[in-house]
Amino acid sequence: MKPFRSLTARAAVLDRPDVDTDQIVPKQFLKRIERTGFGEFLFYDWRKDPDFELNRQEAGARILLAGPNFGCGSSREHAAWALQDFGFDVVVAPSFGDIFFTNATQIGLVPVRLPEVKEVIAEATAGSDVTVDLEEQTVSAGGSTWPFSMDPFVRYCLLNGLDTIALTLQHEQDIVAFEARTPARIATTAL
Amino acid sequence: MAKTLFDRVWETHVVREAEGEPALLYIDLHLIHEVTSAQAFEALRLSGRTVRRPELSLATMDHNVPTDGGPVADPLARAQLEALQSNCEEFGVPLYATGSGREGIVHVIGPELGVTQPGMTIVCGDSHTSTHGAFGALAFGIGTSEVEHVLATQCLPRTRPRTMRILYRGDLPLGVTPKDVILGTIGRIGVGGAVGHVLEYAGEPIEHLSMEGRMTICNMSIEAGARAGLIAPDDTTFAYLEGRPAVPTGAAWERALDEWRSLRTDDDATFDTEVEIDVSELEPQVTWGTNPGMVAPIGGTVPDPVSLEDPDERAAVERALAYMGLEPGTPLRDVRIDRVFIGSCTNARIEDLRTAASVVAGRHVHPDVRAMVVPGSAAVKRLAEEEGLDRLFSEAGFEWRQAGCSMCLGMNPDVLAPEERCASTSNRNFEGRQGRLGRTHLVSPAMAAAAAIAGHFVDVREWDAVPA
Numbered sequence: 249m250k251p252f253r254s255l256t257a258r259a260a261v262l263d264r265p266d267v268d269t270d271q272i273v274p275k276q277f278l279k280r281i282e283r284t285g286f287g288e289f290l291f292y293d294w295r296k297d298p299d300f301e302l303n304r305q306e307a308g309a310r311i312l313l314a315g316p317n318f319g320c321g322s323s324r325e326h327a328a329w330a331l332q333d334f335g336f337d338v339v340v341a342p343s344f345g346d347i348f349f350t351n352a353t354q355i356g357l358v359p360v361r362l363p364e365v366k367e368v369i370a371e372a373t374a375g376s377d378v379t380v381d382l383e384e385q386t387v388s389a390g391g392s393t394w395p396f397s398m399d400p401f402v403r404y405c406l407l408n409g410l411d412t413i414a415l416t417l418q419h420e421q422d423i424v425a426f427e428a429r430t431p432a433r434i435a436t437t438a439l
Numbered sequence: 440m441a442k443t444l445f446d447r448v449w450e451t452h453v454v455r456e457a458e459g460e461p462a463l464l465y466i467d468l469h470l471i472h473e474v475t476s477a478q479a480f481e482a483l484r485l486s487g488r489t490v491r492r493p494e495l496s497l498a499t500m501d502h503n504v505p506t507d508g509g510p511v512a513d514p515l516a517r518a519q520l521e522a523l524q525s526n527c528e529e530f531g532v533p534l535y536a537t538g539s540g541r542e543g544i545v546h547v548i549g550p551e552l553g554v555t556q557p558g559m560t561i562v563c564g565d566s567h568t569s570t571h572g573a574f575g576a577l578a579f580g581i582g583t584s585e586v587e588h589v590l591a592t593q594c595l596p597r598t599r600p601r602t603m604r605i606l607y608r609g610d611l612p613l614g615v616t617p618k619d620v621i622l623g624t625i626g627r628i629g630v631g632g633a634v635g636h637v638l639e640y641a642g643e644p645i646e647h648l649s650m651e652g653r654m655t656i657c658n659m660s661i662e663a664g665a666r667a668g669l670i671a672p673d674d675t676t677f678a679y680l681e682g683r684p685a686v687p688t689g690a691a692w693e694r695a696l697d698e699w700r701s702l703r704t705d706d707d708a709t710f711d712t713e714v715e716i717d718v719s720e721l722e723p724q725v726t727w728g729t730n731p732g733m734v735a736p737i738g739g740t741v742p743d744p745v746s747l748e749d750p751d752e753r754a755a756v757e758r759a760l761a762y763m764g765l766e767p768g769t770p771l772r773d774v775r776i777d778r779v780f781i782g783s784c785t786n787a788r789i790e791d792l793r794t795a796a797s798v799v800a801g802r803h804v805h806p807d808v809r810a811m812v813v814p815g816s817a818a819v820k821r822l823a824e825e826e827g828l829d830r831l832f833s834e835a836g837f838e839w840r841q842a843g844c845s846m847c848l849g850m851n852p853d854v855l856a857p858e859e860r861c862a863s864t865s866n867r868n869f870e871g872r873q874g875r876l877g878r879t880h881l882v883s884p885a886m887a888a889a890a891a892i893a894g895h896f897v898d899v900r901e902w903d904a905v906p907a
Binding site for chain 2: 270271274275276278279280282316317320321323324325326343344345346350355399400412413416417419426427432434438439
């Protein structure tokens with residue numbers, strides 16, 4: 249995944265609570281076996297409504313400002329793929345569904361937990377661009393700045409675009425030692 | 440130091456810990472299905488990696504499979520199922536494919552085969568992996584990148600979550616089921632109430648439940664925002680497991696029992712959050728909105744958004760009622776339905792089917808309703824047929840189907856038409872979940888069966904008074 253440091257861009261606003269991943273990508277698009285091209289399916293059903301928030305905003309936003317518990321529900325990573333493929337690099341919300349949050353960090357879609365999202369939304373709606381600075385851990389817009397916190401390891405991986413599997417494999421010796429002292433509980437191959 | 444059940448499972452699976460880094464957690468069982476694995480296997484192939492422990496992995500076909508016994512007509516679904524087959528062959532992962540006799544919803548077959556055991560860590564690319572927590576296993580859903588991570592390393596980096604205990608008190612009234620307990624709980628704490636936490640469900644009402652009832656409760660932990668939910672294993676757990684194919688026998692069984700009996704929360708252990716719920720006042724529950732927290736007792740009415748002070752909450756309820764085609768103040772008993780779905784990893788095990796069958800026996804599905812029963816696994820289907828439940832459902836006008844996820848998420852041909860209203864034993868009433876513009880009401884198997892007969896929601900506690 250590509251490293252993320254800082255971004256200043258237009259922000260789109262979807263200020264609804266509990267937006268679930270079924271809305272972000274409906275199930276009929278989960279049958280594809282590719283990882284790319286999900287952007288056209290983002291909010292597929294909601295986008296049919298001309299009044300849907302994202303339809304009423306200008307194109308080209310790279311930051312999504314969302315409501316609490318964004319990405320709750322199904323574990324489908326396709327939701328994160330779709331947001332990224334559509335053009336979003338960052339989602340800022342007061343809270344996230346736990347699985348969505350992890351999925352986003354795995355692909356370099358930066359999820360920022362910020363209780364004051366409504367204040368950012370006010371600035372963005374008034375026409376300000378929004379800056380998300382992961383090194384400084386701040387969001388700024390319209391002359392105001394809000395600090396946020398992120399797990400240091402997750403932040404390190406996002407800042408450097410790291411492959412977390414390669415990081416785990418660096419601990420091969422620890423894994424082998426664990427396996428040696430912990431006999432397997434089951435063998436699915438022997439059922 | 441006093442420990443929780445969660446602490447005990449977590450601490451025995453830490454491969455490595457270092458300051459400022461998440462723990463590296465070993466995974467005892469990786470369950471796999473067709474929808475969230477194809478891209479993970481492909482990435483493994485591209486990076487030249489292999490599956491580290493195929494014998495700790497188990498795959499099945501569930502999300503996409505048709506339940507009418509016919510071939511997979513949808514070419515994309517077929518390609519995805521074929522990809523699972525070839526990936527499992529290439530990487531040596533055991534697969535219970537359609538027709539193997541052991542296939543079914545991944546969270547139904549794990550416990551059924553006994554691969555789900557107390558104290559294990561279990562993951563799957565599916566949010567309802569929390570189901571396995573009913574055995575005192577730490578079980579949680581992951582996305583495709585982490586599926587790849589587990590395939591390659593059998594480990595996951597994890598930051599320790601917060602803990603929350605839900606302590607139930609009182610006697611569960613007759614006719615009120617585990618589904619009502621968990622729906623009532625989500626209604627109380629909200630769909631985001633347990634975000635960032637692992638839940639433990641405790642108290643006498645939980646101890647009195649069967650394993651299948653406990654699975655229904657743990658299954659919906661994710662609907663409260665918790666990735667995982669646990670219940671301490673006890674004699675009910677051990678009796679369920681004994682004799683299942685993957686469960687140890689003889690001296691190994693005795694050793695396992697000794698270990699499993701230690702998997703409890705100490706009396707003086709503390710949780711980050713504690714919630715107490717008295718179940719003695721609980722009624723059968725019916726969801727009225729577009730998330731599982733939008734729920735009311737059967738004796739209640741559709742809420743009026745005007746009564747809500749928080750503008751975001753009011754807007755959400757207004758949107759939900761517009762989508763659901765419901766007027767504020769409507770008694771839930773007056774809501775008429777078009778479809779009934781008895782199935783899913785929440786409520787498609789044998790006890791669920793027996794309960795629904797007992798409500799249906801000698802009656803007939805309402806002429807305006809189309810109702811189907813989709814057993815959770817091929818084994819559940821066989822057992823139900825041995826008991827004659829298939830005949831009972833068929834004679835009552837229910838469609839008796841093959842095992843699969845089916846209309847819980849409508850990835851196969853089982854979907855609602857726009858604006859069709861469904862009483863469903865599944866776990867999510869999100870917009871479009873069971874079909875675009877479909878309207879889902881989550882209920883227990885008994886309530887779904889009764890609604891199928893009556894054509895509208897009824898209080899199943901009064902069911903005996905309704906003439907057959």
